[in-house]
Amino acid sequence: MRLKYVLNEVLVGLWRNVTMTIAMIITMSVSLFMLGASVLLYMQVDQMKNYYYGEIEVSIFLRPDVTAAQRTAIDQAITSNPLVANKTYETQKEAFDRFQQLWADSPDFVKSVGPNSLPESFRVKLKDPEQYKTFADQMQGLEGIQDIIDQRTLLDKVFNIFNGFQFGALGVAAFMAVAALLLVGNTIQVAAYSKRREVAVMKLVGASNWFIQAPFVLEAVVAGVIGSVIGFIVLFVGKIVLLDHKLQALTTILTPVHDSNVWLMLPLLAGVGAVVSAVTAWITLRFYLKV
Amino acid sequence: MIQLENVTKTYPKASRPSLDDVSVGIEKGEFVFFIGPSGSGKSTIIKLLLHEVTPTHGKVMVNAKDVTTLRSWKVPHFRRSIGCVFQDFRLLPNRTAYENVAFALEVIGKTKAVARRVVPEVLELVGLGGKEHRYPHELSGGEQQRVAVARAFVNRPLILLADEPTGNLDPDTSIEIMRLLDRINRTGTTVVMVTHDSNIVNQMRRRVIEIESGQIVRDQARGVYG
Secondary structure, three states: OHHHHHHHHHHHHHHHOHHHHHHHHHHHHHHHHHHHHHHHHHHHHHHHHHHHHHHOOEEEEEOOOOOHHHHHHHHHHHHHOOOEEEEEEEOHHHHHHHHHHHOOOOHHHHHOOOOOOOOOEEEEEEOOHHHHHHHHHHHHOOOOEEEEEEHHHHHHHHHHHHHHHHHHHHHHHHHHHHHHHHHHHHHHHHHHHHOHHHHHHHHHHOOOHHHHHHHHHHHHHHHHHHHHHHHHHHHHHHHHHHHHHHOHHHHHOOOOOOHHHHHHHHHHHHHHHHHHHHHHHHHHHHHHOOO | OEEEEEEEEOOOOOOOOOEEEEEEEEOOOOEEEEEOOOOOOHHHHHHHHOOOOOOOEEEEEEOOEEOOOOOHHHHHHHHOOEEEEEOOOOOOOOOOHHHHHHHHHHOOOOOHHHHHHHHHHHHHHOOOOOOOOOOHHHOOHHHHHHHHHHHHHOOOOOEEEEEOOOOOOOHHHHHHHHHHHHHHHHOOOEEEEEOOOHHHHHHHOOEEEEEEOOEEEEEEOOOOOO
């Protein structure tokens, strides 16, 4: 009986103030969509870091006039370095072959580069890619080295862009969340005002606080959950349209975004939407009803 | 049943206390009038008994429990043992007499079945038999106050507080409401009534406690308005 009463109050409450309810749901869904996108991006960057950092190497390019003795010294220095996991050596010939393969589509470009214009190099995989700086410092002093390049610094630039997107989305989410929370607070105030007589009587005859507050809090929770479901649908459709169709070319660089990760956003968004709405409503009531 | 011990209540920003070191005891089953001019502090007593306000100093005991130290989450349950009637009735305008009384039961967790059994009984008791399904605007002032009394009494409280219950009613109707309160008092319910209706106080000849400027100036067993 009491459950039926509470649910009925919730529906009546949402309907009585339907324009406000819609505004609340829309802002909530935009905010939660942004949150979902940001979390997905974070998971994606994390996954890509794991993937690419496992693959990256430090390239030590040798000078064109390197002597055999210098080369052996460098080789030994690398082999004996405790930071090194493994190393490969690439001759000028191998480098040129690989170059030709890589740019097979542009024969003019390949023709302009002679077999001797590419340097020979050691490709070194470190046990811990984070230790690049120490390793580079140790190698730097050796004769015959032209350049030491860490692929990681290149990747980091890419990841920084992703991180930028992620923080941007998070910022928009937070910004919209402020609007959403103010709307929740306002809606609850209006609801409480329109039921002030009932609330006064309930307080007078000793209805418990939760019983007085529950319909209002649930009203906000229902709106929050509806908003989160809409936000999730937008996120899911966006993922399919953008990644699976329009920007499919990007997926050769991006590691795939798993559907399971996207589905994970549903409980996350619903949970955040419900809890945040409930807490806001509850705090509003504490100030407004003073129960 | 009710015990005020050296109670002082000073509202924030007030220059002098509304109640100044008041001590008074009310036994179970008593019928007590609090009288005095406006602003003398008599309504503050009702608020203290309902735990709407807490005293600045002193102790308020209701039903052998110290209301002063009552935790806020226990207040709702505490209020179920007290019925309350006001000058402005405080009925819900979009509910019938029956629904107004039933609402008070349902929001404290009683089932509809209980309401169906108890509400007609109590409406009959207050003399509204046959008018259960009228809305407040279809009832006279006296009848509306009867609904309010029924709502206050339906839960069989130990104490009935009445804050100027006849303030909006004509003398004849007032007498009828007083008869009703008297009947409720005879069932063993302690009745505390705040009023400045001299006519009624003089007719009832019950205990009268007069308050002036926050202090008790008279406490008479079978008093008149004076």
